Every structure is written in C-alpha cells, then in structure tokens.
Amino acid sequence: NAGVTQTPKFQVLKTGQSMTLQCAQDMNHNSMYWYRQDPGMGLRLIYYSASEGTTDKGEVPNGYNVSRLNKREFSLRLESAAPSQTSVYFCASMDRGSRQPQHFGDGTRLSIL
Amino acid sequence: KNEVEQSPQNLTAQEGEFITINCSYSVGISALHWLQQHPGGGIVSLFMLSSGKKKHGRLIATINIQEKHSSLHITASHPRDSAVYICAVLTPENYGGSQGNLIFGKGTKLSVKP
Numbered sequence: 273n274a275g276v277t278q279t280p281k282f283q284v285l286k287t288g289q290s291m292t293l294q295c296a297q298d299m300n301h302n303s304m305y306w307y308r309q310d311p312g313m314g315l316r317l318i319y320y321s322a323s324e325g326t327t328d329k330g331e332v333p334n335g336y337n338v339s340r341l342n343k344r345e346f347s348l349r350l351e352s353a354a355p356s357q358t359s360v361y362f363c364a365s366m367d368r369g370s371r372q373p374q375h376f377g378d379g380t381r382l383s384i385l
Numbered sequence: 386k387n388e389v390e391q392s393p394q395n396l397t398a399q400e401g402e403f404i405t406i407n408c409s410y411s412v413g414i415s416a417l418h419w420l421q422q423h424p425g426g427g428i429v430s431l432f433m434l435s436s437g438k439k440k441h442g443r444l445i446a447t448i449n450i451q452e453k454h455s456s457l458h459i460t461a462s463h464p465r466d467s468a469v470y471i472c473a474v475l476t477p478e479n480y481g482g483s484q485g486n487l488i489f490g491k492g493t494k495l496s497v498k499p
Contacts, residue, residue, distance in 0.1 A: 305486075314389070314471070314489035315428075322485070330486070362428060368485060369478070373418055373430035 274298050278363050278377035285353045285384050293348040293380050295363030301375075303368040304346035306330075306338060308359040309379075315362065321346055322368055353384045388412045391472050391490035398497050404459040406493045408472030411453065415478075418487065419446050419457050420471040428471070431457070462497045469494050 279294045297304065302323045307315040317330030321340040335357060337349045346365075350357060360381050366374040389410045398404050408417070419431045432439050432446040434455075439446050443462075448455040459466055472490040 312491065314491045315473075315487075316489075317486055320486060364428075371416075371433070373433040374487065375430070376420075376428040378427040 276363055276365055276375050276377040278361075278380050280380060281378065282381045283383070285350075285382070287354060287384060289353050290349065290351050291353065292350075293361055293363075293382075294345070295347065295377060296345045297363075297365040297375070298344065299365060299367075299375065300343070301365035301367050302343070303366050304340065305364040305366075305374065306336075306346070306348045307362045307364065308332065308357075309362060310359050318348065318361075355384045358382060358384045387491075388488050389472055389474055389490040391470075391493050393493060394491070395494045396496070398462050398495070400463060400497055400499050402462050402497075404462050404466075404495065404497075406457045406470050406472075406495070408455045408457070408490055409453060410455075410472075410474045410488075412474060412488065413477060414474040415485075416475040417448055417455050418471075418473040418475065419455075420473060422469045422471060422492070424468070431470075433475075459495075464497045464499050467496050 276297045305320045306318040309315050316332050319338040321327045324343045327338050339347045360379045362379050363377040364374045392407045416435045418433050420428050422428045434448050443460045445458040469492040471492045473487045478485040
C-alpha cells in the first residue's frame with residue numbers, strides 16, 4: 273500500500289535554482305493538494321487540483337507552479353527558489369465529496385541557501 | 386485572524402495521565418479532522434467527524450457543532466503518544482475562498498514522559 277509518494281525526501285538548493293517536487297497517489301483519488309509547513313504555523317495550502325485537468329491557487333501560491341499530469345500525479349515547481357521557500361512540503365490526496373479523510377505523503381524537506 | 390485555534394500549544398504529561406487537546410473554529414465546516422504528526426515524520430489522519438463522538442483505542446474525539454468546538458482525548462497516555470496533534474476543518478464546497486479545502490490549526494506538541 274504505497275498511498276501518497278513524494279520525491280525527493282530532502283533537497284538543498286541555491287537561490288535562483290529551479291526544481292520540481294513530485295507526488296503520486298495510487299488510491300484513485302480525484303483531488304490532490306500541495307501544502308507547506310513552517311515552524312509555528314499550521315499547514316498552508318499552496319495549490320490544489322480538485323479534479324484531473326483543473327488546478328487552483330490556495331493561500332500561498334506565489335513563487336510556485338503546479339501541473340496535474342494525470343489522475344495519479346501532481347507536481348509542484350519552484351522556478352526560481354528563494355530562501356523564504358525553505359520549508360517542509362506535503363502532498364495530499366482525497367476523494368473530494370466523500371466521507372474519507374485526506375491522505376498525506378511523508379513530506380519533502382527543502383532548504384534554499 | 387486564525388480560523389482554527391488549538392490549545393494548549395505545548396503539553397507535557399506523565400505516562401498514564403488523561404490528556405485533552407482543544408480545538409475551536411470560527412468558520413462553517415462540513416467536517417473536522419484530527420491528525421497526528423510524529424517528529425520528522427508524515428501526517429496521519431486519526432479521526433474525521435461531523436457530529437458527536439468517535440473512539441479508536443485510547444483516543445476519543447468529540448465535536449460540538451453549535452459551540453464550534455472539538456476535543457481530542459487520550460486515555461492512559463504512553464510515551465509513544467508523543468507527537469504533534471493537528472486539528473483541521475473541512476470547509477463546505479460552496480464556502481468562500483476555501484471551497485471544500487482544509488484549514489489547519491497550528492498544532493499541539495504533546496510530550497509524554499515515562
């Protein structure tokens with residue numbers, strides 16, 4: 273039971289570099305989410321995809337782009353990384369409209385120097 | 386403004402103690418989640434509830450929709466319960482800018498000493 277798989281688990285970047293965080297789920301969920309978690313703050317929604325083919329901004333979308341590649345995969349891209357984007361990133365998925373909870377990946381710890 | 390408030394922020398208990406973590410929210414919800422996050426680890430859903438009470442092992446979650454309040458109780462606490470417990474509310478599909486999404490509290494860090 274893989275659930276939600278995120279890669280990589282850790283990454284260090286220099287300011288201005290770009291990178292893509294990958295997320296895949298094998299539960300046939302229609303909705304997928306990207307969050308960031310910072311010390312002293314709750315999880316904050318960056319972008320979400322309510323269904324395949326759609327994406328929408330969350331609370332903190334600036335500096336990020338997303339792609340819902342297919343029903344399974346939802347990637348998060350940092351085009352020009354900034355130190356303020358140092359955070360732990362979580363991907364999650366759920367069957368929107370169901371009575372089931374969101375399932376989370378193990379997180380990606382990203383440091384921008 | 387924080388739409389989801391948890392208390393306390395930090396909690397230290399002795400093994401065996403009864404623990405209560407509180408969550409208050411100010412928005413309309415369709416459901417409320419309690420999540421658990423171990424140090425350096427992923428996030429696991431403990432409960433999802435929209436009314437009444439749910440029990441799983443030593444964990445009990447209650448919600449009062451009228452008072453916009455939920456509690457998570459841990460009976461006979463154990464060091465392995467040490468984790469951050471997060472309350473999150475699921476907004477309805479037609480709710481403002483957070484349509485059908487989760488809004489998270491900042492978490493309660495629980496440490497249970499042997």
